[in-house]
Each structure stands twice: as C-alpha cells, then as structure tokens.
Amino acid sequence: MTPSNNDLVHAPVAKLALEDGTVYTGKSAGAGGEVSGEVVFNTAMTGYQEILTDPSYCGQIVTMTYPEIGNYGVNEADIEHQKPALSGFVVRESSRIASNFRSEGGLGEYLTKHNILAIAGIDTRALVRRIRTQGAMRGVLSTVDLDDASLVAKAQASPGLIGRDMVQEVMPSQHSVWEQGLDEWTQVPAGDGSDAPHVVCLDFGMKWNIPRHFHARGNRVTILPGTSTAEEIMQHAPSGVFLSNGPGDPEPLQYAHKMIGELVEQVPVFGICLGHQLLSLACGAKTFKLKFGHRGVNQPVQELATGKVEITTQNHGFAVEESSLPDCLEITHRNLNDDTIAGVRHKATGAFSVQYHPEAASGPHDSHYLFEQFQKQMRQPA
The missing domain is CATH 3.50.30.20 (Carbamoyl-phosphate synthase small subunit, N-terminal domain)
Structure with a gap:
C-alpha cells in the first residue's frame, strides 16, 4: 500500500x-x-x-x-x-x-x-x-x-546506559546451528562435520550477516548465548570462538570477562565491536563512554601494520581506554576521526578484535580480510 x-x-x-x-x-x-x-x-x-x-x-x-x-x-x-x-x-x-x-x-x-x-x-x-x-x-x-x-x-x-547489562535483553536463550550463507557468494561446502572448521559464535546481540560470512567460508557455525561459560563453549570443540557485537556498557558483563579470559588460552578468538571491548576488558584494560559515539558506514580506520586505510561500518558508544591497555595487548588499528583504538591483538595467543563491523550490512567491504585472518588461525595445527 x-x-x-x-x-x-x-x-x-x-x-x-x-x-x-x-x-x-x-x-x-x-x-x-x-x-x-x-x-x-x-x-x-x-x-x-x-x-x-x-x-x-x-x-x-x-x-x-x-x-x-x-x-x-x-x-x-x-x-x-x-x-x-x-x-x-x-x-x-x-x-x-x-x-x-x-x-x-x-x-x-x-x-x-x-x-x-x-x-x-x-x-x-x-x-x-x-x-x-x-x-x-x-x-x-x-x-x-x-x-x-x-x-x-x-x-x-530515565535510566542511562552506563552500568546496565543490555545484552540480556537481546541475546538468545538457547544454542542453535546456523546454516544460511551469503547470497552473492559461491558457497563453500561445509564438509561432513569432521574436517570443516567449527566456529562457535557467542551472541551478545549479534547481527546475522556475521554467521552468514562464517558459513559462506565453509565453516560449521554454532551460536551460543553470551552468558555461556568457557567449559560449556569448549564442550562444542570449537576451532575458533567469535565474540559478537551487542548493546550497551561492556563493563557490567563480568560473566563475559571471566569466560573470555579463560578462552584466549585455549582457542583462537576474534571479536568485533562489543566483542572487542570485552576481549580488552578480559585482558585487563578499561573502557570509557564516548561523547557521542561512532555510528555510520563511512568511518575511516587505519591498519597500523600496513598503513592501509579502511572505510568501515561502526556502531558503538564505548571505547577501550588506551592508558589502561595491558602489556599483553598491542594496538592494530586506529580510528582516524578521533584517534581512539579500533583494534587490538593478544601478543601471546593471537586473539584479536576490532571496534567496527567487517561484515558491514550495510556498508563497505574493505574489512572482509579479517574473516580470512581468523580462518587461517583456525586452520593452524594446535
């Protein structure tokens, strides 16, 4: 009509x-x-x-x-x-x-x-x-x-966002298996379940284009609630664990800090947005609330190792405090609008995260290489 x-x-x-x-x-x-x-x-x-x-x-x-x-x-x-x-x-x-x-x-x-x-x-x-x-x-x-x-x-x-656990309002209550890929890509067969990498996505309020990317690359994909324990996650025998985006303040999510701190020593870990903040907190960093946040599909980020500038999709109101960054983390990306941290990597384990959305939906595709980076980590022998 x-x-x-x-x-x-x-x-x-x-x-x-x-x-x-x-x-x-x-x-x-x-x-x-x-x-x-x-x-x-x-x-x-x-x-x-x-x-x-x-x-x-x-x-x-x-x-x-x-x-x-x-x-x-x-x-x-x-x-x-x-x-x-x-x-x-x-x-x-x-x-x-x-x-x-x-x-x-x-x-x-x-x-x-x-x-x-x-x-x-x-x-x-x-x-x-x-x-x-x-x-x-x-x-x-x-x-x-x-x-x-x-x-x-x-x-x-009215209540503000600081100090509230908003994740509980949007995450799933049970685990599920994801079987939808990206329509515009040729699907890579996921295999018979024995040889295909198994990505466990921890859903804190995850956008669906993220598991689409993992599935389209030939992975088996299981989605678990963000409140899952490290023991529950490892029972699924993951090749890698993904930490999703989600709403609100990352600091009250103490259950996630503990779980991620245990996971980084056992399995490859990749996080975006809230997942980036949670990985940083789990390693000992702190976060702070941005004045008005970064939200749009036109946000410039620089990869420090190459100097390459990516145009990215972003949606977050909190960021990692650089002065609190522990020695185990190194900065990999910076937001060129305000110089805040846009990516980190764990020096010992290789766990990494970015403060933007490489899956886009909507937005540019400049950052798809991060999925391939995670794919290579999962294929490496233990």
Whole structure:
C-alpha cells in the first residue's frame, strides 16, 4: 500500500524531549505510545533497515542524519535480527513512496508492525549538532504526552546506559546451528562435520550477516548465548570462538570477562565491536563512554601494520581506554576521526578484535580480510 501525500499532514503529533530541556515537535511516523532511550545519530545514507534491526541499538533512539529515509522500502532479506531492538527512530522526512524492485512494503508500515515509535518532520541537523556539542543524551519520544515540561522531566528521570547489562535483553536463550550463507557468494561446502572448521559464535546481540560470512567460508557455525561459560563453549570443540557485537556498557558483563579470559588460552578468538571491548576488558584494560559515539558506514580506520586505510561500518558508544591497555595487548588499528583504538591483538595467543563491523550490512567491504585472518588461525595445527 502506497501512502498518500496527506499521510504526514494528518499523522498524530509526536514530540522528542531531551534531558537538557530541548523539545522537538513533529509528526508520528510509526507506532503510537511513549519510549525513553539514549538519543544518538547515524551518518549512513542507506541501510536504515539494517540499522533498525541491529540489536546493538537496544535502549537507543536513533536519529538519521540523511534527510530522506524510507525511499526504497523494506524487505525480509535485509533484516539483521528477527525484530528491531531500538527504542525509537528519528528522521527529517519519512518517504511517502517506496520505490525499489526488492521492496516488500513501506517503512512506516514496518515500524508500526513492530511497535517502533518514530518522529518525522523535525530539524535533524539541529538535533545532531546539539548531540555533537553536548554529547549523547537521554530522551523521551511520545505521541501520548505532549506536555513539554512533563516530557523533559521523564527524560531526566530515565535510566542511562552506563552500568546496565543490555545484552540480556537481546541475546538468545538457547544454542542453535546456523546454516544460511551469503547470497552473492559461491558457497563453500561445509564438509561432513569432521574436517570443516567449527566456529562457535557467542551472541551478545549479534547481527546475522556475521554467521552468514562464517558459513559462506565453509565453516560449521554454532551460536551460543553470551552468558555461556568457557567449559560449556569448549564442550562444542570449537576451532575458533567469535565474540559478537551487542548493546550497551561492556563493563557490567563480568560473566563475559571471566569466560573470555579463560578462552584466549585455549582457542583462537576474534571479536568485533562489543566483542572487542570485552576481549580488552578480559585482558585487563578499561573502557570509557564516548561523547557521542561512532555510528555510520563511512568511518575511516587505519591498519597500523600496513598503513592501509579502511572505510568501515561502526556502531558503538564505548571505547577501550588506551592508558589502561595491558602489556599483553598491542594496538592494530586506529580510528582516524578521533584517534581512539579500533583494534587490538593478544601478543601471546593471537586473539584479536576490532571496534567496527567487517561484515558491514550495510556498508563497505574493505574489512572482509579479517574473516580470512581468523580462518587461517583456525586452520593452524594446535
């Protein structure tokens, strides 16, 4: 169903209030109701459906900096999890027309179906500039309470992300076997189960394009909850263990720190995003909250060994504190926007991690070599 030109005009009023007292008034572009969350922004021009279904956005109200969102619709092929986990969505203009041969529906319908609140018609440039100046802030998005003072008070009283275990809200409760590859790649047969490398993915809120990459390279792939113990993981006889992305603050996840600290001595380990932070914490480093985070598909990172610059997909609000880095870890990559650590390697075991998304979805493919690097580690004799 194609929305009419009058849909936004007749849509209910929606308001977004920040904890600093700023209130933006627009129109509802999704479900009705009220939610709170940390207000952040993403600089991607495309990939809004992958952003919506990335579990790393749990607890956040995501603002898109590109002015028109929804123009190519939505489809089942591009989702990165079974349903959106973010709290709310903010756009300048929600496209009234979905025009793409792969489209199976409109963005507004998709948001309503999954009960995601969204606001359109506000000055997203002003909102993003405020976040960049003052930092990510708690906010409330509502279509039911339109009193400015009330909304600001709710934003100020809402919980932040620091100190909360958000992983428990998005990770699976049981283990599963992954059997889907990448459509655009020629699949490498996984073998009869005896000779194929076995990747155990620890799911802290994992994007689905990650196990697709592992499976497409001929690996057997098992997914376990991020709360699994090292003993439970090793019972699956992994050739390598992958630490996934996920939402929120990595420091409260003490169960993961302990488990990863035990694993790095037994099996090859590769982590991305939250997995990168958890590996660093497990080795003795500390993390800190970034002012407004790194979110987009256009983030430059330099590989220090070669000097090569990669354009990467990123989505994180925390980073590893360089002054706390233990002697056992060496820095392998740097974010060129703010010089923060974007990758580390364990000097003794070879465990490694990066603070970005080499699987993209959406985004550039510059960093696919990291999957091959992990593949080589798994093939090395014990």
